[in-house]
Every structure is written in structure tokens, then in C-alpha cells.
Amino acid sequence: GENVEQHPSTLSVQEGDSAVIKCTYSDSAxxxxxxxxxxxxxxxxxxxxxxxxxxxxxxxxxAVTLNKTAKHFSLHITETQPEDSAVYFCAATGxxxxxxxxxxxxxxxx
Amino acid sequence: DTGVSQDPRHKITKxxxxxxxxxxxxxxxxxxxxxxxxxxxxxxxxxxxxxxxQLEKSRLLSDRFSAERPKGSFSTLEIQRTEQGDxxxxxxxxxxxxxxxxxxxxxxxxxxxTVL
Numbered sequence: 001g002e003n004v005e006q007h008p009s010t011l012s013v014q015e016g017d018s019a020v021i022k023c024t025y026s027d028s029a030x031x032x033x034x035x036x037x038x039x040x041x042x043x044x045x046x047x048x049x050x051x052x053x054x055x056x057x058x059x060x061x062x063a064v065t066l067n068k069t070a071k072h073f074s075l076h077i078t079e080t081q082p083e084d085s086a087v088y089f090c091a092a093t094g095x096x097x098x099x100x101x102x103x104x105x106x107x108x109x110x
Numbered sequence: 111d112t113g114v115s116q117d118p119r120h121k122i123t124k125x126x127x128x129x130x131x132x133x134x135x136x137x138x139x140x141x142x143x144x145x146x147x148x149x150x151x152x153x154x155x156x157x158x159x160x161x162x163x164q165l166e167k168s169r170l171l172s173d174r175f176s177a178e179r180p181k182g183s184f185s186t187l188e189i190q191r192t193e194q195g196d197x198x199x200x201x202x203x204x205x206x207x208x209x210x211x212x213x214x215x216x217x218x219x220x221x222x223x224t225v226l
Contacts, residue, residue, distance in 0.1 A: 006152075032213040043114075043201055043217030044153065051213075089152045093213055096141065096166065100152030 002027040004092050006101025014109050019077045021104045023090035026071065030092035030099075033066060033073050038087045038103075047088075048075070080108045112136060114218035116202050122224045123192055130188045131221045135204030142185050143215060144177055145201040146170065153201050159185060160207070192225045199223075 003026045013019050025033075031052040036044035050057045050064045050073065057064050061080075066073045077084055085108045090101040115134045123129050135142050140161050145153035156175070158166045161182035171177075174192075179185040189196055199222050203215040 004152075034214065036217075041219070043203075043219050045217070046214055049214065091152070096143075096158050096160075097155055098143075098215065099155070103150070103152050 002030075002092075002094075002097075002099045004090060004099045004101045006090050006104060008104060009102065010105045010107070012107040012109065013080050015080060015082060017080055019075075019080050019084070019106055019108075021075045021088055021090065021106075022072065023074070023092075023101050024070075024072050025092040025099070027092060027094050027099070028071075029094035032093040033064070034091050034093065034098075035062075035064060035075050036089045036091065036100075038089065044089060077106075080106075082108050082110050084108050114202055114204055114216050116200075116218040116221050118221055119219060120222045120224075122226065124226050125192060125194060127192055128188065128190045129192060129223065130186055131200055131202075131223075133185045133187070133202030133204075133218060135184070135202070136216055137183075138206060139204035139216070140182070140207045141205045142179055143203045143205075144185070144187050145203065147199040147201055147220070148197075156187075189223075192223075194225045197223055197225045 006023045034049040037047045038044045061078045063076045087103045117132045142159040144156040147153045159179040174190045177187045199220040201220045203217045205215045
């Protein structure tokens, strides 16, 4: 069945460093790839997304890249801040169905 | 606040009891989704509505689970004869059908269910 694998499961960085989270997907029909940030006790919040006809997208300190051939996509956070500490989920959407990765817990040490 | 709301936020019940959760989506959103999230995992798709029509159900949604969206606005998720394995966070999300962000799902805060 459809699957999204996400690595690493935990990531610890120093404030100001960059953080990279990688995902792979299996469903060739996936055409929309959102990234969500989830803080304790809250629902996931969209932070950036990319569609299958685009290879890269950037929004301030956050960027996402997509390699459709390899079915890989990645999240890059630069100049990390303590408030970036949270769980991050990648997801792949085909039609109305969205499959989420297992999440990456990011710790940013001040 | 015009975001997605869910009620209750927390529910503790005894095994075998029935529970019902409510989701109020963003008012102009036609699509509504239910997900289940267990500790340390990403949300797992349960079911999807477009307006009042339930168009897809996951195999995760056993016959003890039923969801409705009678008027195409709010939705309810009922779990009958709850089991300890049903303990999880139940998330609702909504999205518009058209527009530049038609894929974007807006999530509610979730209902945390604990089955004793």
C-alpha cells in the first residue's frame, strides 16, 4: 500500500544551525507534498507545501525540495531558533487521500 | 476564531462504552477529513467527506466506527463498544474544493480519547 518514510525520527541542532528532514513516498499518483509542524497538544499546522510540477520552494527560513523521479522530498530549515522545536511531519497527497510520515522531533538547543 | 473546532478536547471512557466526537470545519470548506494519531506517529487517514457525501473510508475504520456529515457542515465520529486500542488523538481537518490552496488541509486541535 501507499507509504511515506521520514528520517530522522529525532534531530537535535544548535540554535543558528540548519536542520534537514527527508522523506520518500511510494505512490506515483501523489502530486502535492505538504509539511506540517505540530506542537504539544495542538493539531498539525501547515508550514510549507510543494506541488509535483515544482522542484523547489522557499519561504523565508524554510525551503522544500522535490525529486519526483526518485520520489524524494526534503525540508530545510536555516538559522534555527528555539521556537522551531516541535514535531514535523511530511505528507504525500494523491487526490483526496493524504499519507503522513511518522514525524521528526526537532530539538533546537539555545 | 474561524478555524476548525473539535469537541470535546478530551474524553475518558470505560471499555465498552460508546463515544461521539464533533468537528466544525471552516465554514466555506466543502471537504472534511478524520484522522487518528497515536503517540509517536503521524496522522492516519480514517474517512473523507465532500459536502454530505462520505466518499472514502479507510480499512482502519472498523464497523464500530461511523462518521456522518448530515448537512454538509459539521461532522460527527462515533465509536461503539470502545476498546483500549481506540485510545488516540482524533483529528479533524477541512479544505476548500477550489482556489489556490485547494489541497491545503486545516486541522483542528483534536480530541484525545482515553479508554480505560
